[in-house]
Amino acid sequence: MPKTISEQRKITINELPSELPDFSGFEPKDSIIKKWIISWIKGAFSKKVIKENDILPSKADISQHLGVSIGTVQNAIRYVEDEGYLISKQKLGTMISNCTNPITTDKKSISKRDKAIIAIKQAIIQTKCKIGKPIPSTRKMSEFLGISQNTTRLAYEYLCSVGILESMQMRGNDSNWYLKSYPRVNSDEYSKIETMEAETLVDKLTADIKTYLSQNYSVGDKIPSHEELAINLNVSVKTINDCIKNLNKEGIVISRRGRYGSILAQNPLKPVYEPLKENSIFAKAEDASFYSYQKVKNLIIELINNEYNAGDKLPSMMELSAKFDVSTNTIRKAMISLEQDGFVTFSRGRFGGTFLIEKPSNSDKQQYQWISINPEYI
Numbered sequence: 569m570p571k572t573i574s575e576q577r578k579i580t581i582n583e584l585p586s587e588l589p590d591f592s593g594f595e596p597k598d599s600i601i602k603k604w605i606i607s608w609i610k611g612a613f614s615k616k617v618i619k620e621n622d623i624l625p626s627k628a629d630i631s632q633h634l635g636v637s638i639g640t641v642q643n644a645i646r647y648v649e650d651e652g653y654l655i656s657k658q659k660l661g662t663m664i665s666n667c668t669n670p671i672t673t674d675k676k677s678i679s680k681r682d683k684a685i686i687a688i689k690q691a692i693i694q695t696k697c698k699i700g701k702p703i704p705s706t707r708k709m710s711e712f713l714g715i716s717q718n719t720t721r722l723a724y725e726y727l728c729s730v731g732i733l734e735s736m737q738m739r740g741n742d743s744n745w746y747l748k749s750y751p752r753v754n755s756d757e758y759s760k761i762e763t764m765e766a767e768t769l770v771d772k773l774t775a776d777i778k779t780y781l782s783q784n785y786s787v788g789d790k791i792p793s794h795e796e797l798a799i800n801l802n803v804s805v806k807t808i809n810d811c812i813k814n815l816n817k818e819g820i821v822i823s824r825r826g827r828y829g830s831i832l833a834q835n836p837l838k839p840v841y842e843p844l845k846e847n848s849i850f851a852k853a854e855d856a857s858f859y860s861y862q863k864v865k866n867l868i869i870e871l872i873n874n875e876y877n878a879g880d881k882l883p884s885m886m887e888l889s890a891k892f893d894v895s896t897n898t899i900r901k902a903m904i905s906l907e908q909d910g911f912v913t914f915s916r917g918r919f920g921g922t923f924l925i926e927k928p929s930n931s932d933k934q935q936y937q938w939i940s941i942n943p944e945y946i
Contacts (some may be wrong), residue, residue, distance in 0.1 A: 577626070581633050583612075583626045585604070598641075599729060599793075601634065601644035602644045605654075614667075621663050623664075645662055653665050661884035684713065684715050689732075689752075691712065698747065706721045707720075774814045776801065777811050777812075787835060794812065848909075861898045864892055868892075868906065871891075872928065877927070878924055906928065910930045911924065
């Protein structure tokens with residue numbers, strides 16, 4: 569019988585090695601942390617200091633212990649999971665696996681990163697990239713494959729860890745990823761690409777939510793909050809957020825901001841496959857966000873042209889968020905758009921930040937008058 573949460577021991581942060589990993593080289597931090605965690609798990613497991621199903625300290629505690637970002641720790645733990653030494657469970661945490669016989673295959677549904685890895689392998693093969701030559705940057709590859717740049721970067725880093733790619737870690741170089749060895753895509757991976765729909769946790773849970781809503785709500789009803797759905801379905805709120813985004817895109821749910829909540833627009837199991845005409849004067853949050861970041865982008869351009877010169881460091885996203893009274897996510901979208909236009913560049917590290925390459929022109933400035941109004945009511 570599996571252990572309950574109360575029976576499982578949680579490892580304290582003080583049980584991790586006091587000797588921290590060395591980040592002084594060019595190897596990515598998440599890769600260094602991966603090796604550090606695996607080395608500790610092997611040693612502690614053999615000495616019976618830890619055992620299977622013990623729960624790792626939270627990512628936030630580990631990030632504070634190591635002095636790195638939570639995202640870096642999250643990537644490192646994902647790599648350790650790939651090696652079979654850890655298993656993550658929703659609403660529980662990250663647990664120690666059976667270290668005497670780590671399982672590295674078929675332990676979880678295919679993830680977005682796994683799909684990206686297969687797609688990148690195929691792209692390398694189809695475009696006949698040559699060993700030792702640079703491959704497209706993560707930005708260009710993400711645009712080519714239609715996936716996020718962060719997912720592409722995670723896939724690139726995994727391919728580096730298995731010896732297919734190599735990163736030169738050269739700042740400012742758009743092609744710092746090189747082909748080290750030629751990849752192979754087996755028949756199982758091809759079948760995964762062909763049947764990737766509804767395979768990730770979000771995709772599967774979206775299908776479960778459709779069934780749940782169909783059985784418990786009628787068209788026009790306000791559905792439970794994301795927090796309530798997370799509790800009812802025993803998953804994280806972030807996973808629910810991603811699922812509701814999918815339902816918005818399909819026109820099954822209409823999400824409004826604030827107290828309005830989300831409304832069931834169609835029967836999830838019998839959707840009407842026509843462009844949805846909303847029955848509210850409020851536009852979808854997704855559309856409002858689009859107009860908002862475009863508007864903020866124009867405000868940032870005006871600020872740059874009035875107060876900054878090429879080479880200057882721009883204010884942080886938090887500072888811009890406070891200045892324009894919008895979310896940091898809206899600022900991030902606007903800055904990414906400016907980076908894609910070639911006006912700014914991002915640099916990481918202690919002396920990093922956002923730097924102005926050249927002043928953008930005001931000639932293409934657009935006016936957005938209907939920020940949160942449904943076009944059906946214009």
